[in-house]
Amino acid sequence: MKKLLFKSLIISNFLMLLIFNVFATEEKSLLWKISGNGLEQESYLFGTIHLICQDQFKMDARILQAFESSEKIIMEIDISDPNVMMDMQRLSLNKDFKNIKDEFDPDHQVAVDEFLKAQLGVGLDQLGVMKPFILSTMIMTKMLPCEEISGYEMFFIEKAKELGKGMGGLETAEFQIGLFDQIPIKTQLDDIGKMVIEGNSMEEFQTLVDAYLNEDIDLLFELITVNEMFQQNGDILLNFRNETWIPQIEEAIKEQATFIAVGSGHLSSELGVIQLLRNAGYTVEPVR
Template sequence: MRIITSILALLASLLLTACNNTPDHVALNTVKTGTPALWKVSGTKPGQLGTAYMFGTIHILPDDVQWRTPALEAAIAESDRLVIEVLGLEDTQNAAKIFSRLAISPGQAKLDDRINPALHDDLDRIIEASNLPERTLNRMETWAAALSLASAQTRNLGLDSSGGVEQKLTAQFEKAGKPIEALETIELQLGYFDKLPEQQQRQMLTSVLEESEDAQLAFEKLFNAWMTGDLEHIVTLSDTGILTDPKTREYLLVARNLNWVDQLDKRLQRPGTSLVAVGAAHLAGPDAVQASLAKRGYKVEKIQ
């Protein structure tokens, strides 16, 4: 749940309109300077005309960390476009409408009734700390409540999703007048959760509650693994919660990766250089996007 939450907590956090207060920043035990993983993908066959730099990201950054490196800046300068997971998050009003349309459904059971009674105290504690109205959460489908509560925990660490890697890269490419493209829409990305069977949605909510007391440590582990380019640790962190179920992992991670591979393969059949900046979990392990591109004949070099 930790990795998947990091992918989509950004969407949910945009919609936490009840959380108008800004929490104090928590002292985090995080690496201050690092070298996040970066690959270069280039063609080796006729028709493979393009180049892509693949950069694993994290969607939320603490203050005063140095994640930019000479190798990354050189890749940015060489790239004529940026490819990210999803566009349109800056339009919070539209994002909220999309979220509400998918998240709110009539006839939902109270959240208390969707979890093990042993977790009731944890749920009450998290809701109280989140400043989210319990009535609103009870109207949400289970996946949406889980993401909203996970995002609230991130906010309670004093972390602001508006300052993530994608936002900073997007601003840089916009300033340079370079186009920005997306691999998914907001509807599609949220739709993956919306289409999960209720049992798996409840597993999501359970994971959020069970991991709530370790939210700070979980973020620190993920962030430090990203900053140091520790791919094995990222894989270990991703193999938790609902992703321990092979069918759920296939649906939420592997299938999305393969969809992106198809899109990137088509881009790489055209001249040009792209910087592809997506969540680090998508570029780690045997199902990584760049590993699948290598199987299609592309040359993949890890340059950082």
């Protein structure tokens, strides 16, 4: 389980924060049923959060029933595939093992280095060869107010293996990591530095978790769009991806009953998956 959790943590940070363009659904739910438009069977769309304390992990009968009634599970990337995880680990390092330590602002560099040494025993001299989103994930994981951390992707993967269900992904590891390569490294490093120095990251994260547990996907938008990086890069991180997912989702749900699990930030907005599926002619309804 620890090995599977580590795999989830590698990608959790940038998966969790891909949100832009607020669009109120006025309907609270993490689970949505997809039907109509000639479908012979119902499929389901579920919004995940990629890091959460184990004691706050939300799972109930309606989610399990939707999952068990589906023949296949599709996630953003198929992290059950060992080749995908090998790609993730390989691509998580800076090109030519470049150390980005000196690209931090001086005060941010000191704070981040001290935090990493205190929490992990090694600092930026060693960990600076990793891409910013990996450093950010490491730091956020250590900031969480719990020892046991859970993730929905790994839960669904284990459940799918147990029940013998097929699995697939909407994107490749190269594509997802390439998203952050399009964002200025200075922007990413400033975000990390502020997370450590300002010290309010866990309060903000808990507010996000509360909104998630209340299944308020619109409030999730409001909370996350205050982040400057996502205000500037929302089209890269969210909108374009949602649009490219729709044909793949359509192909999957026409073939068989499918359970689609993606970050909850992808559900709402006028360019979110829910509305895009509705625009394509499907009935998408909340399951409560």
